[in-house]
Amino acid sequence: MTVLVVGASGATGSKLVEQLLIEKHRIKIIVRSPDKLPESWKTNNDLQIITASLLELSDIEMSAIVSDCKAVASCLGHNMSWKGIYGQPRKLVTDATRRLCDVIKSNNLQSPIKFVLMNTTGNRNRDLNEPISFAQKCVIGLLRLLLPPHVDNEKAADYLRTQIGQNNNLIEWVAVRPDGLINEENVSDYEIHPSPIRSAIFNAGKVSRINVGHFMASLITEDNLWKKWKGQMPVIYSKLHQN
Template sequence: MTVLVVGASGETGKLLVGELLDRGLSVKAIVRPERSLPDGFPTSESLTIIRGTLLELSDAEMRQHVKGCRAVASCLGHNLSFKGIYGKPRRLVVDATRRLCQAIKANASDDPTRFVLMNTAGNSNRDLQEPLSFGHRCMIGLVRFLLPPHADNEQAADFLRREIGQLDRQVEWVVVRPDSLIDSDRVTEHEQYPSPTRSALFNAGKTSRINVAHFMADLISSDESWKRWKGQMPVIYNKGFS
């Protein structure tokens, strides 16, 4: 199996690449031309580095990169700097999600491609009408207005829910929602739930990046895990923070 990873040079993306390689999968990783690979980035004969700016790739280039991949994983996110939060591209995640899905559909593979999107526990799954307090709804509205990356994450998940939906023959999807991200040097026990078990704003849990990568790799490589979560937006916590 070959997997395309976008956002591969990020803190979670590089861990996902390593998890996939450890499971014997082949990985194609798209990395910006001007960016050096981060410390600890995996090396393997099964890894192909593609230098390019994702949203500047032509439709033909996008189709070529996706071709032959049984899964696509997005760990894209905005840098936590003033330019990263308020500069362009403001719609990085949703535009990348849309273009990648369009490329998958244009290739018209006989088998559906798994699309795994890393998102945030602060984004609710409106398919489930998750219960939110009045204060939470007010604060999320303010965050949505003040912080463009949050709206970008919401719109990317909404694209998969509404425009791809549950019955698409070429794209199947899971949106992974970690809570407050922390670093760890090893995989620890973690738990997944269909909806948050605590408020991401007022009582946030913790999720280590390596656990997110481990879960995303499980979704990609395990039919059992995929069938459990396909078409859903599971929230992942380190065990003890649910």
């Protein structure tokens, strides 16, 4: 299977790429600069590195990149710097999601493409009645005002929910919502829930980036797991950190 991963140079995206390579899939990644990528990636015949800014690629270029892919995964996010948070592009994740989906639809392939979006537990699944406290509503409201990346994450997931929807013949999707991200070396036990089981603001759990990468890779490669979660926004926690 050929998979396109955007955001592959990030802390979580790199873990997803590694998991897919372990499973011997062919991977395409789009990165602005390959300089910081692992040397082993640059010599791996199963990995194609496309050096470009995703939003600056033409529709023709994007179409060619996606044409032979069975799945697309986005681990895009904003750098936690002043420029990354408040500079352009403020709608990086949303605009990339929309462009990728537009290209997938224009290719009009015979079977639907899997689209996996890394999102956040700070974003509610509005298809479900996910209760949150008044205090958390107030904090989320402030985040929307003060942190453009939070709004970007919300709008990207909303695009999949409302514009792609549940019955699209060309695209099926899952938006994975990790709780507080941490670094660990190895995949450990984790649990998946349809909705948060704790407050993302006041009682956040933890999940390792490698576990998120493992779950996203499993969604792409395991049909039964995909059928269970497609069209949903599952929440992932590492079991060792749920005390």
